[in-house]
Amino acid sequence: MTYQLYIGDRTFSSWSLRGWLMFEKFNLPYDAHLVGLYAGTYRDELAHLKPAKTVPAAQTPEGYVLTDSLAIAETLVERHPEVALYPSDPAARALARSITAEMHGGFGNLRGECPMFLAHIWEGFAPSGGVLDDLERIETLWALARERHGQDGPWLFGEYSLADVFYAPVAMRITAYDLPVGSQAKDYVSAHLSDPAFLKWRRDAMEERHTPWPYPMDLSKRPWPSDAG
Structure with missing residues (x-):
């Protein structure tokens, strides 16, 4: 199967x-x-x-x-009803589905101005007001999930769920563009950056070659967190 x-x-x-x-x-x-x-x-x-x-x-x-x-x-x-793709608690499940759908259909400013990439961090990127608005909404959703249902683990609903799947690239954008978020959001981003599955994905990504680079920027750069030191 x-x-x-x-x-x-x-x-x-x-x-x-x-x-x-x-x-x-x-x-x-x-x-x-x-x-x-x-x-x-x-x-x-x-x-x-x-x-x-x-x-x-x-x-x-x-x-x-x-x-x-x-x-x-x-x-x-x-x-696969036997697999905990969403939280089992009905209230947590409803919220997880809602914020997953919002990620799927929204946050166009963040997506459009900050294409995901995993090679390095851009220094000096200036987010627009639209990007900052998207980040504010995302932080609100993350904080709500963590406050209501996320006390038992590092993920939005404690255990890893589809909500974390859909917000993983947001964590990468926050990292790559050094976007301004609060301490709780930074902790959640760090959970993604250290997740073994993501580290496996990025190792494979770094074997790829792209000429020309799809998203050039006239900015300085510094190493991705796992490459530093």
Whole structure:
């Protein structure tokens, strides 16, 4: 019962990271296939998965095609009720689903101005008012989840859930652009940065080569936290 998961360049593809974490963190069987998101070959490589045209895309063992990260997540919840993809407590589950959906559909300023990448930290990046507004809302959601349901672990709801999957690339953006957040948010970001699954993803990402660099910036840079020292 092995799923087929199609992902793009690990260094830049935030949605691919989400798709991969759903399988990796919850020990669901999968084979990963890397497609050329930035090389421009991905459409041909996804052609057999109609109507897929973006990553991540997944195929169930029966051959059903899933073309969106939230669709993949909800299908896994449906197919694997024995796996704690969301919290079991009804109130926590409702909040987790709500903030996951908000991440999936929102925060366009943060996404647009701060593309995810994992190579280094930019120094001197000046976030716009829209990015700061997105960060304020994200911190509010994180704090609410932690206050109500997150006392028993480092994650939003104590134990790792799909909510953490969907906010993992936000943690990477906060890191890469050195974005201003409070101490509680920094602790949560640190949990992602030290997570063994993410460290595995980043090791593979650092083997990738990109010429030209997709998101050039006229800024200084310093090492990614795990590369420093």
